[in-house]
Amino acid sequence: MGTVDGGGGGKSGTVKQLNVGGKLFSLEASSLSLSLSLDSPSPTPTFVDRDPALLSAILAAIRAPSSAALAFPARVLLNEAHFYGLHAQLLAALSPPPLRGFSVSLASTLSPASEPYPTALAPHHDGSLCLSHGIGQVTYYSPALDHLATFRTHLHRITSLRQLPPSLVVLGSASAPGLHVYDFLEGRHVASVQWWDPTDTRVSKAKVIAIAALPPADAADNNSPILATFESPHRENCIVVVDPVTLKPTQEIGRQSGSAAKSSTPGRVVHLPALGLVFASFVSSGAFGYSGYMRLWDIRSGNVVWETSEPGGAGRSSRFGDPFADADVDVKQQAIYKVCSKSGDVAVADLRSLGNDPWVYMSSGPRGSGGGYGSLLHCHQSQVFVSRKDGLEVWSRLEEQRHNTGDLAEQSGTNERPKSEGFDERSYRSCFVDTEEDAKRGMIQMMEGGGDRLFVSRVEIQGVEVWETSHLAGAISLS
């Protein structure tokens, strides 16, 4: 009744006849799970006592990926697909196409049943989402965005959260001490990590400000460590490196006194495993504008490799009164992006050639008052998402175009060469992601990319918005 091609169309494997609850199916043996395909080929179809309607729904979904309605809930089909060994194929068919910031649309809004005000988001590269919301609750949505579990933690307000696959979640609170590990499927507290210093008794009951675990953008190995910034009550802070297997602290880097803005606890940590570096940034804002620092630590030696702080530092004078409002690192591109608080401009710095003033500024034209005030910046899949007061903007690189016009650039001037090797402002384009109606719902409070999805939460708005690229036209019938 149906055939699934296992990838290569030309390679025709043996076709397997299946009698599923009285209905006959033909499937390619190589695509089936081991237990079913090991049976020696026999003239009579193999009988399995299963629901034929489910298998035909699974096959229909695999054949027409990202089509609209499913006959059964996705989770039912995914469970059933395990039996036939079609789980990976079905999951791929149910997942959205690759995220393209310039063509995403609001796919759905995930709203947990109780207290649906998100406090932290932790997506994973498979498209699943862990979400802390309300008073100390954590909800897990599977890669098909099925609600799988909600549990209560002992913390009152979770402010940092990261997934630790397959079933663990690392969380911390800016109001209660310790880094805590929960098993989200069982809702069980597994372990907790504290920052201790036997030589300094003041270091106790340190709170967790930010966590970096497995860069959610790519399928990194399971052994990359968890980094958490701890802040003790007298504001002394450091980055603790936690082993993801034993869940014990292994190392302490970047210890700072916390007595000044330049040594405050970083609010964002990014692990750059390829370079052996840890990026940490701190931003504070007040009546006099923004101030903050970015720092790169060598994870092995614990030394500062590069740092900059704004305002001040050795920036160019034209940008003096324009400190950054947020900064993030694109691990794959090896670039730091920042958004300026006053002008709202986005700037990029090449991690491979950082110097005194590595920034290449990109302007997206005149902006209303406020510029980059309250902006968030998030790098995901080589795209830079920047939230503004009036919307969400994405910066993408025109990579194909750059390759095509490579000859042209060579002709135009040799002094442009080093720049185009790195980052050129002309190879970036900005687009609005959302519509004006979307922006009217409120300022974006948190923004995280996971797999081919972008998760957005807004200030004092229930639920998490899921933005996906869709191949469906979504035509509105007028008749």
Place this chain on the structure above:
Amino acid sequence: MDAAAAVALNVGGELFQTTAATLSRAGAASPLASLGPSSPSAPHFLDGDPRLFAQLLSFLRHGRLLAPAPPSASLLAEARRFALDGALLASLSPASAFAPLSLRPSALLPLAGRVPPSAVAVCPSPPHPASLVAAHGGVVTCFDAALATRASVLTPLPAVDSLVAVSPALALAGARDFPGVHLCRFSDDGPAAAAVPEVLSWPGSPSATVLSMAATVPSGAPSAPWLFASFESARRNSSAMVAFDLNSLSPVAEIGRKEVFGADVEAAIPATKLGWLCEHNLLLAAGSHSSPGGVVGDIRLWDIRASATVPVWEVREEEDCFADVAASDTLSALFKVGAASGEVFMADLRRLGNGGGIGLEPWVCIGDGQRAAAAASSRRKEGNGCMIECYCNWVFVTRGADVEVWSQVELAPEAGGKKVMKRNWVGSGPYMDAGAGEEAFKEKAKIVSWAFGGSRMALARADKRSVEVWDSALAKICANP
């Protein structure tokens, strides 16, 4: 996968194949269970709708219906032909799918007439499907577990204050100002009405009114369910709890009879809240009395096999007396809401002092202890009208129109291994939210009665002529068993 064990069925012209093991899950009463192996060339013929039968076969394979929508009436009728309706209804709202943080409003059950519901109850769902009973005026209406059909009976009571659902076919109704516990039978094929009394009353005082009821849950044991009812005589000078055997409908025991002599009302406060602790075989009985001097109350635990006159444990509540008490089997604890503070307190059943003597204060505040102490000393009445109930591993408290849930979080052994109770709101809580939630917010009225069963919570709100059903199964029903 053994082809020999395969059973071929021809249902209305369509061929189905399954195994005898799958069909035997229908239970011995079902005609499906007795079908033996047959080849596809000579299938068993069953007269029926193949579309509906496919769903029933899928139910037998998975133990649940896969489509999220509630089953249609035609599917239920088809299930009845194969004696599968009981199992089908029970699978709709399994207690294992109950998760308070996933509860969402799922249905609004309108009631006939003009009287808002005064009491709701849900059938104990492990033995029975979680059907729902609501009393509005003197009418008691039963909704089946699929929330598809309803049946109403008229009781002689003008209003029902306490309601217990024993089985989908039987509910018990009592009123605070009218005598006797009235039986409400929803099916016609019950025992002949003449043979059994339709009213259960206190043998010592047949005109006694009913203050509260609780039924034992038949937890696997073959013992018949018992009903405990707290009676107060019409002259309000004596009270007792009576245990009835619900099979023979005869009184079994009289527990804790109290007489009021003179004006000493506070010495014999009748029990206004009963609870049954199945694991511990204990009956919780609590009553309070409000006077200008404040609220005082008694909480007693009775082991009815040991003594019907001396409770196992009792405590006199004077400061921050309970507004409501509940007992939890799984958490092994008593919970109360303080009438003055509105905070929640917990008393561990394993640490209760053994009566007499000056024991330690049994109650530990699991809410805001300082606020509780301040409220108690300034004699506020923040807990007025709050109700508390325990279901599975959770404790629920109503606060006006909202429901609060307390869940237990156990920390890892290295982090102290402590168990802590943590609070959340069910639903979005009493937050003011603009936009979509605004209408829903206006709809909210004070909760007057509530019940838990299966994966559901049923709420009756003041002056709303319908019962609100919250369900967590929709989120979890598809989870792998």
